[in-house]
Amino acid sequence: MTKIFQSEWMSHLVDALLPVFATLAALIIGAIMLLVLGVNPIDAYAALWDGAFGSSNAFAETLVKATPLLLVALGICISFRGDVINIGGEGQMIIGAILATWVGLNFTDLPGWLVITIAMLAGFFGGAVWGGIPGFLKAYFNVNEILSTVMMNAIAVQLMNFLLRGPMIDPAQAEAASQIPQTARLLDAFRLARLMPPTRLHFGAVIAVVLAGLVYILLWRTTLGYRIRAVGQNPHASRYAGIQVSRYMVLALLLSGAFAGLAGAVQVYGVNYRMITDGSASGFTGSAGFNGIVAALFGGLHPIWSIPASILFGALLVGANKMQRIVQVPSALIIALNGLVVVFVVSSEILRKQRQRKRLAVAKRDDELPPSGDKQIQQAEAGS
Amino acid sequence: MSETDNLPSGRSRIHSLEMRGITKRFPGVLASDHVNFDVKAGEVHALLGENGAGKSTLMKILYGLYHPDEGEILINGKPVRISSPTDSINLGIGMIHQHFMLVPTLTVAENVALGLPSSRGLLTDLDVVSKRIVDLADIYGLRLDPSAYVWQLSVGQQQRIEIIKALYRGAALLILDEPTAVLTPQEVDELFVIMRQMTKDGHGLVFISHKLHEVVEICNRVSVLRDGKMIGTRPTSETTKQDLANWMVGREVGFAPDRGNVQRGEIRLKLEDVKCGSDRGTPGLRGVSLDIHAGEILGIAGVSGNGQRELAEAVTGLRKVISGKVTLEGGEITNLQPAEITERLLSYIPEERMKDGMIKDFTVAENLILREHHKPPYSNYGFLNLKNISANADMLIKKFRVKTPSQETMAKNLSGGNIQKIVLAREISRTPRVIIAAQPTRGLDIGATEYVREQLLEQRKLGTAIILISEDLDEIFALSDRIAVLYEGSVMDIVPRASATPQKLGMLMAGVHPENA
The missing domain is CATH 3.40.50.300 (P-loop containing nucleotide triphosphate hydrolases)
Structure with a gap:
């Protein structure tokens, strides 16, 4: 029996390490591309490592990048568990940030902690609305949520550009006629506390980690989470059991959007202290709305595992910047490298599922009974 | 060449096949416990047992899909080693799976030729294959057009292709895994005619089925497996359906359960x-x-x-x-x-229990509260009470005799009967x-x-x-x-x-x- 357990255990260990192997494989292919470009891959990867983890500042930067990824990933965990695909993280971040910024610019008389709290809630609320609309459209009009969330991104970008170039533009910019699309700076009192000055690591990271725990509780310890997962796994059976399926689809997407909205608010209050863009969505979000999806998938749609997954992606983003500066490779290569990691990790996830199925097939032996470890049941069966 | 040694297909007979002391363990369960089983040329030997009794395990071992932990297999008295389906096919063992392994967009001949080397190297030899199919079909009385496309054929005809495929590959002994499950009564009759012809010609057949009347009708001998153990083997003529049912289940089975007198x-x-x-x-x-x-x-x-x-x-x-x-x-x-x-x-036991009655990727415990998850004692103020959910699962698993490794097992890993028990437990326990x-x-x-x-x-x-x-x-x-x-x-x-x-x-x-x- 011990041998069986050992091999089972090994098999699970291999499964757990698959994403790591996948990342390594992607980096090896990246190394080949670097060689073709005439760059020493060891130098390049050393720069990447150094950029991500080489100093306390580097690591802090990694965590700063990881924070919005994690927040978006938490939302993705909820919606994907509910079998609703949310591609609208970018737009939800933007709307959340706009509302949060508006709060900070208009309630300048209130104490800092109160404004921050209201602003975070406003971000949460803004994202919820932006996610809830496609959720509503899906649940009651059967509109495909992948399409509608992407469309909502486009609307959010234009809304942001309009506001940051018009009503919400920094008065200094308006005066100087330089017209950079950004809002005025928040009061110093409204900034999220820095955890390790002089690095930029801020309190938002703590919020994200705490929320990861709360999302875990939400999904597996509350009625709401039970229902979201039930609807995601089998809407038919959920309906038969008396769960109002469409309502929980809306809720899943709404909550997903809320976390992205919060990510937007955290970016404003923790990093930039104002809302700023270059006219594109990623100009503000840094594509966290998309990368958060990858981080969540990398973390197996589990809120706790999304923490290391987000850190890894944060490290890749920060490290790649440094690599680009040190070894002078085109930025397209960095994007390609990130893409490779995504492709390999997603493939490894498919492989993991196959292995799981295989193990199950062995354990289940098709139509036969599953291995029954429960002595009592066996006795009950035998005695009957 | 003596007639006793060769089958009409030209292949030499398997006079006897014997499985001795076959033991197969899976983690936590003894799927096959020193099982003896044998088949002789010219007989239909039924293998009976409930789901999970170990029929499939035994046959998969014979077909080389599983390797036994103990025991040996003898053909015509000589020990053989079967480590893959290729080995078993070479030894003359064929298997007709319950679910057909056919490509619908190909013809009968193409399906039979699939996976076999062509006699013309890189070029196909479908005309040769077709001729051989016609020959085999004649010998065994299987009506089949080699140029017909599989998607045009009925289920019964598709099953015949599977039989031809096995014969084409030289099967002397055929394992039929619940062959009648998918057939209409007329098709079952036709299959039985073919089976009788095959045994007359010297093939040995293993017939796996739940349907007792079929076993009594077509089989010469019947073996019953229960919980991985061979309960016994008897000539069919010496048993009745009631005997077989009792044997299979291990106790008296009521075909007409006691209804009692209930005042409406x-x-x-x-x-x-x-x-x-x-x-x-x-x-x-x-x-x-x-x-x-x-x-x-x-x-x-x-x-x-x-x-x-x-x-x-x-x-x-x-x-x-x-x-x-x-x-x-x-x-x-x-x-x-x-x-x-x-x-x-109002409780509902839906027709499609896998689709409507059960969430496959939920645990047994989670499935057992599907109806009542939002109410005390399973839920207070929106939070699930895991202790009560677990106690409920323990109680119902015991009371309804659900066979599951644990209450944390995903429902999809259970057999159909156990899944129905979970649905039943859930729907009945709320005192509807x-x-x-x-x-x-x-x-x-x-x-x-x-x-x-x-x-x-x-x-x-x-x-x-x-x-x-x-x-x-x-x-x-x-x-x-x-x-x-x-x-x-x-x-x-x-x-x-x-x-x-x-x-x-x-x-x-x-x-x-x-x-x-």
């Missing part, structure tokens, strides 16, 4: 001229009126597709009622939300006032079927009103107090069980009133 009570569920649509856009129910009393099982008989599904869905709130009225204990429930109807203690049971024993083995029926009768004794929708007339007769026959969305007649005969029901099911006939 007040009307629990009332349908008045209920009309609704169907998924096909045609009328589903064309004005159905029924009364179901406390302590009564009302059987709904009918050929499938005559409104049974619509009836269940209309009552449970899953399908919109166009006109008419449904009342549950005096309160109208017409077109209420399924959640609201559930609240009034009315139960709608749709095809509650379809696809279950004898033990599980008996169990489900006992539970329904137990509920009847407790005074629950039960609608039993079933296509199995034996089941309807065994359980019902009254029988309503549905035909094209209307109730043809409601007859008390005592005055119902299969002939009478058969006519009603065909839409004919016996009085008018």
